[in-house]
Amino acid sequence: MSRLSIPWLEMAFLCLLAAGLAYAGNLLRPEPLPLWADYFQTKIAETRAKGLGAVSIAEAKRLYDAKSFLFIDAREPDEFAGGHLPGARNIPFETAYAGLDSVLDYIPKRQALVVYCSNAACPKSRDLGEQLKFLGYRDILIMSEGYDAWAAKGLPTEAK
Amino acid sequence: MKAYLDMPARFVFGLVFVYAGAAKIAQPAAFAADIFQYQLLSDWLIYPAALFLPWLEAVCGLCLWAGAFKRGAAALCNLLLAVFMAALAVNVWRGNDVACGCFGGGGGEDLRMALIRDGALLALGLVVQYCAGGGQSRPKTAGPSGSSGLSGQTGESGQSG
Known part of the structure; x- marks a missing residue:
C-alpha cells in the first residue's frame, strides 16, 4: 500500500519551491511578465x-x-x-x-x-x-x- | 530489477523535464502565447501558468536527477504529463492547429505526434514512479554487501510523504 500512497508533502514542497523561483526569476527579468493580469x-x-x-x-x-x-x-x-x-x-x-x-x-x-x-x-x-x-x-x-x-x-x- | 532501472529511468525522465522547463523559462512570453492558443485556461491564469509551470518542470527534473524528493517529483511530472496530454487531446479533438509549445515557444510539431510522445514519456514516468515508490529496492535474496547508495536513497524516499 505504501507504494500507492501519494507523497503530498513532497509535492507541496516542490510546488512552493517552483513558485518561489518563478516569482524571483520573473523579478530579475528586464521585462517581467505581469503576475496577475488578463x-x-x-x-x-x-x-x-x-x-x-x-x-x-x-x-x-x-x-x-x-x-x-x-x-x-x-x-x-x-x-x-x-x-x-x-x-x-x-x-x-x-x-x-x-x-x-x-x-x-x-x-x-x-x-x-x-x-x-x-x-x-x-x-x-x-x-x-x-x-x-x-x-x-x-x-x-x-x-x-x-x-x-x-x-x-x-x-x-x-x-x- | 528496480535498482537497475531506477537511475537510468530517472536520468532520462529528468533530462526531458529540465530541458523542457529551461526552454520555457528562457521565453515566458512565448510560452504564455502558446498557453493562450490552447484556449483552455481563463485569461487571468495565462501569465501565472506561464511563469510557474516551467519552473515546476525544471525543479522536478533536477530533483529526479539528484535523487531528492523522488516520489514527489515523479508524481508531479506524471501529473503534468497527464494534464498536457489532456490539453493536447482536447485541441486535436477541436481540430485546432496550435503550436505545441512543449519545449518552448512556437514550433510546428504535430499535436498527434506530441500526444504519442507524451504517452511514451508517461509510461517512462510510471516506471520512475514505481522505482521511487518506496519499499524494498532490492530483492530479498540480495545480500547486504550488494546494497548501494542508490538502494538506500530509494528506501529513504519511501518513508517520506
Whole structure:
C-alpha cells in the first residue's frame, strides 16, 4: 500500500519551491511578465500603446458589413489559403521586410484598415499595423481576437 | 530489477523535464502565447501558468536527477504529463492547429505526434514512479554487501510523504 500512497508533502514542497523561483526569476527579468493580469486585455493595451486602435469581433463585423474598411490578413499565405475573411488581402508580416511599399501601392493611404492574424497571442497583426502606420496609413484598427475567434463565431469566411 | 532501472529511468525522465522547463523559462512570453492558443485556461491564469509551470518542470527534473524528493517529483511530472496530454487531446479533438509549445515557444510539431510522445514519456514516468515508490529496492535474496547508495536513497524516499 505504501507504494500507492501519494507523497503530498513532497509535492507541496516542490510546488512552493517552483513558485518561489518563478516569482524571483520573473523579478530579475528586464521585462517581467505581469503576475496577475488578463492576458487578452494586456494584448489590447499593447496594441493601443503602439498607437493602434483595437476592435472586438462584434465591432469588426459591423465594419465588415459597412464595407468601408479593408481587412488585411497578416498570417502566412498557407494559413490565408486555408480560410480568411471574404475580401481580405493577405499581407504576411514577413513582407514588411521585403518590399511592403510595392505590395501596398494599390491601397491608398486614406484607406481605413482592419488588420488581423490568428488570435491575441499572435503578434503579427500588431507588428504589421505598426509598420503600416509608419508607412503613412492613419486609420488602422487591430482585430485582436483574430481569425480563429471570427471563424468560431460562425461569421463569413472563404477559402482560396 | 528496480535498482537497475531506477537511475537510468530517472536520468532520462529528468533530462526531458529540465530541458523542457529551461526552454520555457528562457521565453515566458512565448510560452504564455502558446498557453493562450490552447484556449483552455481563463485569461487571468495565462501569465501565472506561464511563469510557474516551467519552473515546476525544471525543479522536478533536477530533483529526479539528484535523487531528492523522488516520489514527489515523479508524481508531479506524471501529473503534468497527464494534464498536457489532456490539453493536447482536447485541441486535436477541436481540430485546432496550435503550436505545441512543449519545449518552448512556437514550433510546428504535430499535436498527434506530441500526444504519442507524451504517452511514451508517461509510461517512462510510471516506471520512475514505481522505482521511487518506496519499499524494498532490492530483492530479498540480495545480500547486504550488494546494497548501494542508490538502494538506500530509494528506501529513504519511501518513508517520506
